[in-house]
Amino acid sequence: MCGIAGWVNFTDNIEENQQIILHMTDTLKERGPDAEGHYFSPHVLFGHRRLIVVDAEGGKQPMHKTVNGKHYVLIYNGELYNTEDLRRELIACGFSFDAYSDTEVLLAAYIRWGADCLQKLNGIFAFAVWDEMAQTVFLARDPLGVKPLFYAWRGNSLIFGSEIKTLFAHPAIQPVVDRDGLTELFALGPATAPGSGVFKGIHEVPPAYFLKVTPDTSLLREYWKPTAEENHETEAEAVEHLRSLFTDAVERQLVGDVPLCTFLSGGLDSSGITAVAARAFASHGKTLETYSIDYTDNDKYFKASLFQPTPDQVWAEKMSKFSKTHHHTYIERHAALADALENAVVARDLPGMADIDSSLYLFCGEIRKNYVIALSGECADELFGGYPWYMHDDMIYADTFPWSRFVGDRCAILSPALQTLDIEGCVRHQYLDTLRQVPHLENESRRDFRMRELFYLNIKWFMVNLLNRKDRMSMSNSLEVRVPFADYRLVQYAFNLPSALKFAGGREKGLLRLAMSDILPKEIVERKKSPYPKTHNPVYTDIVCQRMDAILKDPNAPLLELIDRKKVREIVDTRGTAYKSPWFGQLMTGPQLLAYLLQVNFWLKQYNIQLEL
Template sequence: MCGITGFINFKKNISNEDNILNGMMDTLKSRGPNEEGMYISNNIMFGHRRLIVVDPDGGKQPMIKILNGKKYVLVYNGELYNTEDLRKELLDYGFSFEGYSDTEVLLMSYIRWGIDAIRKFNGIFAFAIYDEKEKRVVLARDAMGVKPLFYSNVNKTFIFASEIKALFKHPYIEPIVDKDGLAELFALGPAVLPGRSVYKNIEEVKPGEYVIVSEDGISKDMYWELVAEEFKDTEIEAVEKIRHLVFDAVKRQTVSDVPLCSFLSGGLDSSAIAAIVAKDYKEKGKILTTYSIEYEDNEKYFKSSLFQPTSDRDYARLMAKYIGSDHREVILNHGELVNSLKEAVIGRDLPGMADIDSSLYLFCEEVKKDFVVALSGECADEIFGGYPWFTNKDMINADIFPWSRNIKERKEILNDSLKNLKIEELAKAAYDDTIKEVPKLLGESKEDARMRELFYLNLRWFMVNLLNRKDRMSMANSLEVRVPFADYKIVEYAFNIPNNIKLLNGREKGLLRKALEGILPNEIIYRKKSPYPKTYNPVYTEIVCKTMNEILADKNSPILNIINKKKVQEIVDTRGKAYKKPWFGQLMTGPQMIAYLIQINYWLEIYNVKIV
């Protein structure tokens, strides 16, 4: 993976602004610690930071190609998983290659097919291509939104980057949040509106979208969208198809010139990926290394709940033994967990999922000591129905985002000057607008139509937020994490599977479980869904409460301009029990909600956010 940035102005000469570009590139060092490169011309400034994964010599960027007198320049972040298929097709058309990188294949594909090339890409990516003859820059982001791409259009200058922090290094952009952005933060956070960023004048290329910048202005269009189609396969055919799609996605994503490992929680999704890779490795005489995460003394304090019925450790060990992996457990210290809330904010450029973020940050920091690439099981829950809101009737029929149902309680945290923020209205409007987008299928039952809505909501909102978390926390440590279940072919097929097949035998992810029979031990296949592990140790609660008390006692703490201090003090004094509902998802309750407020304070302070 890499970091890309740049700016474009077709109205004036900007070639002497390389110092600005350098500053923007410097913020992306963690995304690309191995190499850097720049392309400078009168109207185009491209910068690139590279993390070398494939073809060290042949994948250097910015990549410039001149064919038939036409110049093309590419900066690219990501991986194409159908590189060799595309290369063969291009060779048949008479193209030749200087190396074996996917970077060169991506650029040659654009030269051959233009914008239509994007529809051919199977991978995770964000890129910008300068097409000199057409005098335009084309930017695009992968279908699922695994890789980020932000931009701003100010003073006739189009500025883009992999992360928001790079944009702030351009003199035209400031960290300004207006009342709409603040309402968004408290109505939806840590999620954000599609195409938005919370910050004023900063947008994000949507998953499956491309943007064209030219002398005539800016245009946008979607190159990939979900389609509702009648499902004609039988249950047996669906099982076989899912097994094939998952195996294909995992195997495509093991290509790497650097060490590769796999995350392993002992849950269904990560276990499936680890088992497929371990078998492939064993056939090649190699042993897969797997990693799991745990917290100090957590076994003493773990509490089973609807959201987290079982602990991971025993299952991860069972699975590691089953596949014969070199398994390593990363044990997290609670002091470091709280201290890293700040690093997690810097990674996201926004408040995130509290210690759900900071724990992943520390985990990736440890994995990076020995590996450059890892595989992870994200997205299967959104695609195959792994969360309680796919099976709990009250959650299914909630007329709001099921992972963020308690908006009224959020509003109570704000001080009197912000009580007029339309938080509940914004959340409801965002939900309603998304429901209107859901592809419809004539003749579909009311139940299947509602489940289609739920899956669409999860793909467009919850999954994107988790992918943002994975990308930022991993790339903050220069670790590339691939997510095989986010393959658009899996998503397209699964989206149209009827509920009675997708939730086979009345189980969450029932179809996926059936597809993995014979590949995983039954203890793993039929283990009840348990989400990303969090700490239950009271030491963590004490540390976050102490930290929040220090913030509340400091009259210069910027969060005091936003919150109801008395209400927050009550939450801290009760160790989070005065705020009983999850802030977001399944895990942000009690001390995690307090940690989220700590992150908001860090964010306001570190970024010197101006609220207008």
């Protein structure tokens, strides 16, 4: 994996501003610690930082290629999982290759097919291509949004990069947040609206979009989305089909010239990935390494709930024993978890999922001591129905985002100056706008119609936020984390599974359980979904309450301008119990809300944000 940066201006000669692109590229050194490269021309400046995973010599970037007298330059962040399939097809078209990197294959694919190459790629990516003869810069992002790509227009300049901080390294871009950004922060956060960078004038290329820029035009276009298709498979046929797609997705993602491991929580999703990977390793006489995370004294304080029915660690150990992996458990300290809330903000450039982010940040840092690639189980719950909001009618038919059902509670903690923000209107607009995009089949039952809406909402919102979290926390530690369930073929297939198949046996992820039944122990196949990871130790609550108390007593704390101090004081004094509804998802209740506000305060200070109220 890597980081990319660019500056395009077809009106002015910007070649003499090389120091700016150097500065922008330097912000990406954690994403790419192994190598750095640049391209300078009168109207296009590119920068690249590289984390070497495949073909150290043959994958250097920016990559240049001249075909029929036409010169192209590519910068690319990602991994293609069908590289060899594409290479064979391109060789048949007359292309030749100097090395075995996917970078060279991607550039050749763009030269051969242009924007249509996106229909052929199976992978995770964000890239930019400069076509010198056509005077065109082409930017694209993978179908599910695993890899990030931000941009901003300033006058005649298009400025882009893998992270928001990369844009701030350009002198034309300042960290300004206006009322629209604040509305989004408190209405949708830690999620962001598709295409939004929250900061004023900063945008994100949405998942499955490309941006094509010429001296006269700028075109932002969607190139892929799940489509509605009939599925008449029997249960046995669906089990076999799903198992085949899943196994292929995992096996394709085991490629690399550097050490690889898997995340293993002991849940269905990570266990399935681990089982396939361990089998592939064993076929080559190797032992797979697996990692899980836990917290100090977590077992002493665990209490079962609807969202967290069982603890995790014992299951990770059982699965490791079953698959004969070499397992490691990383125990996090709660003070470190709280301290890393700030690291997580810098990684995201935005407030995020509080300790759910910071725990992953620390976990990835530990894994990176020994590994460069890891596989993780994100996206299965969104695709196959693993959350309570797929199983309980009051959540299924909630006329809003099911992971953010208590918008009124959010409004209650805002300061009088922000009470005029249209928090509920923002949520309503984004929700209805997404529903308008959902593809349907004719004559769907009321429940199937709603289920298709729920799955689309999860793919476009909840899943994207979790993928953002995974990318930022891992890449800020120079660790490449791959997500087999985000294979667009699996997404398309899962989107069209009838509810009766998807929830086979009346269980959440019923069909996925059946597909895993021949590779996993029965007790793990039957285990109920459990969010991971989460601390149950009250010491963490004590820490965040103490830190929020300090902010409430600090007259210079920037957060105080945004919150109702009395309401937040009540949450602190009751150790989070005065805010009972999840702020977001399943886990962000009172203590996590306080941690989120700690992140907001740090974000305002660290980025020296100018508020336009």
